[in-house]
Amino acid sequence: MTPDQIFKRWVQGALAVFVMAFAYFICADIWMPLSTQARVMHPVVGIAPDVSGQVTQVLVQNNQPVKAGDTLFTLDQRAYVLAVDKAELALEAAKQENAQLEAAIAAARASVTAYQASADELALEVKRLGQLIGSKSVSQQLVDQTRANYTGALAQVEAAKAQVNELMVRRGASGDDNLLLRQACNNLANARLNLQYTAVQAKVDGVISNLQLVPGNYATAGKALAALVAAKADIIADFREKSLMKVSVGTTASVMFDSLPGQVFAATVASVDAGVKDGQLPADGSLANPESSDRWVRDAQYLRLHLALKDNDQVLAALPSGARATVQLYPVSGPARWLGQVQARFISLLHYIY
Template sequence: MDIIILGIYSFFVWLIFIKFKWLPWNIVSQVIVVTIPIIGLVTIILLLNIYTPSSSDVRTINYVVPIVPRVTGQVTEVPIEPNRPIKKGEVLFKIDPVPFEIAVKVAEAAVEEAKVALVTAEAGQRGLEFEVKNAQAKKAALGSQMALAKKRVDQFGQLAGAGAGRGADLETAQAELATLESEIAGAEAAESQVKQKLSALTAAGEIDTVAQAKAKIAKAEADLASAKYDLEGTVHYAPADGRVANLALRPGVRASQIPMAPVMSFIEDNDQWVVAFYRQNELRYVVPGNEAEIFLKTHPGKIIKCKVDSILWATAQGQMPISGNLPNTQAYGAPEQRIAVRLLIEPQDREMFLAAGVRGAGAIYTEHGTALHIMRKIFVRVSTKTDWFVLKLH
C-alpha cells in the first residue's frame, strides 16, 4: 500500500514538475517534494497503528484434556484412530474388566451376608423383648398368688392363736408363701437380666448388634457402589467432540491412574479460542464488539471476519508472590509482555476448520479513524496474498 501511494504521488509530481512544468523544479521544490511523503507516510502509519492496530501474531488455541483412566489395568481395546474426528460419548479405550467384575461380585456377597446378619440381630432383639414380657407376666401372676398366700398365712395364724386351727395348716401356708417369694425373686432377676441386655440401645432405639449389622450393610453397599464405579471406569468415553493426536496407546499396555502420566491428550473442537497479541500501547481504543479481520497461513487469501470478545488484561509480570520475603527484582527491566485479545469468529466463517496452533495475522478496526479503515483492509488483503508463496530451496 505504501508503494502504491508513493507511485501515485510520484506520478503527480512528474506531471506537475516535469511534464507540464507548472511549478519550477529547484532545490526548494525538491526538498518539499521529498519531505511531504515522508511526513505523510509517518503520520498515516502512526494513525493506522492507533486506530486500526494490527498484529502479526494471531493464534488458534484449543482446550486439551489429558485423558487419565479412573482405574489401573491392562488395555484390551483402542477403537479410535489418531487425527480422526471423534464424537462426544464414543469409546476411546477399554481396560480388562475381569478383576473389577470379581470385585463387584465380592461386594454383592458382602451385602447379602450383612443383610443376613441384620435379620439374625433383629430376631435376637425381638426374642429379648418377648422374654421381658414373659418375665413381667410371670411376675404378675406370682404376685397374685403371693397376695393370696399371705392372706392364708394370716388366717391360719389367727385360727391357730385362737386354738381353732391346726398348726400344720399354718406351716403349709408359710411354706407356700416362701416358695412364691423365691419364684418372684427369680422372675425379677430374669427380667432384670433381659432388661440389662435391652438397655444397650442406640439413639435409634436398636440393640448394638442390630446397629452394627445395619452399619455393615451400609458399608457393604458403599463398597459395592465403589466397585461398580470402578467397573464403569474400564470403558473411557470421549468428553466432547474432538480428536486425539499422537496416539500411542495400544492393547496390552498397562494404563495407570496417575494424573501426571495421561495415556493420551484429547483436543476439543468446540469452544476454540482465537487470540491476537498486541503491544500494550496499541489497545487504547480497542473495546469489545470492535470489528476485526484475520488471515491464517493454512488458508491463503482467505479473510476471516471476527469481532473483539474481550481483552485479557493480565500478564505474568502482574503477579507478585505473597510471602515474607522481599520481591527479587532484576537489575535490568524485563521485556514488555504483550496483551492478548480474544476474537470471536463471525457465524459465516465458524464452520471453517482451524487446526489447533495455527498462526497468522490480522487487524482490529476501532470506532476512531474510520477513514483509515479502508487502508488497513487493503494492507490485510495484500498481506494474505503473500501466503500463497512457499519459498523453499529443498
C-alpha cells in the same frame, strides 16, 4: 538543477515519507490496531484411565476424529469383575446378617414379654402373701423368698430389654437406611463403576493425537496415555497495552489465517484476559524482586484477547491447534475502519507469499 539540489530534495522526500509513516503508525496503533501474534487454540484433554490395568484393545487410530462417549481403548476387566462379584456377595451377607439380627431382636422382645409376665405374676403373689402374713397363715420365709423371686424377675426383664437395645444398635436403622446395607451397596456401586472405567471413553468431541498405545501396555490410573484435541476452538491474539485503549468486549475485528490466504473472516472480541504472568506475585515468603533495566525505553507489555468468529465455527474447528493468524481490530468507525479493512485485505493476500 544541480546535484546538491537533487540530493536535498531526496532527503526532504525521505523525511516527509518517514514523518508520514511514523504518524500513520501512531494513529493506526490506536484507531486500527493489528497483531500478527495470534493463534487458533483447541483445548487439549489428556486421555487417562480412572483405573489401572493392562490394555487389551485399542479401538482408535492416531489423528482419528471421535465423538464424546466413544470408547478409545479397554483394560483387562477380570480383576474388576471379581471385585463386583465380591461386592455382591458382601451385600448378600449384609442382608443375611440383618435378617439374623431381626430374628434375634424378635426373640429378645419375646423374652421381655415372658419375663414381664413372670414378674407380674410374682407381683400378685407378693401382694397376696403380704395380706396373709398378718394372719400368720404363711411363713415369713416364704414371703421373703417370693419377694426375692420378684426382684430377680424384674432384673431379668431389664436384662432382656438391654439385650433388645444392644441388638437394635447393632442392626441400626431398618430397611434401606440400614448402615450395613448402605455400606455394602456403596461398595458394590464403586466396584461396578470401576468396571465401567475399564472402557476408557472420550469426554468431548475432537481428534485423537499422539497415540502411542498398543495392547499389552500397562495403564496407570490418572496417567495420560494420549491427547484429545477438542473440536471447540478459541482465537487468541496479543496486543500492546496502548493498542487496546479504545478496545472493549464486542469490538469488531477481522482475522486472516496463514493457512487460508486471501480470505478475511469477521470476528468480535469475546473477552480480555484479566492479567499476565508477570502480574502475579508468588506468596512464597520471599522478598519483592523489583525489575532492573538500564534501557531508556522498556519493552511494551502485551495483553491477550480472545475472539469469536461470526458464523464460521466449522472453519475454526477444521484448523489445527496452534495455527497462526493475524488480527485486525476496528475500535472506531469512519476512515480508520476503511483503512483497517484495506490493511486486512492486503495482509491476507500477502499470505500467498509467506
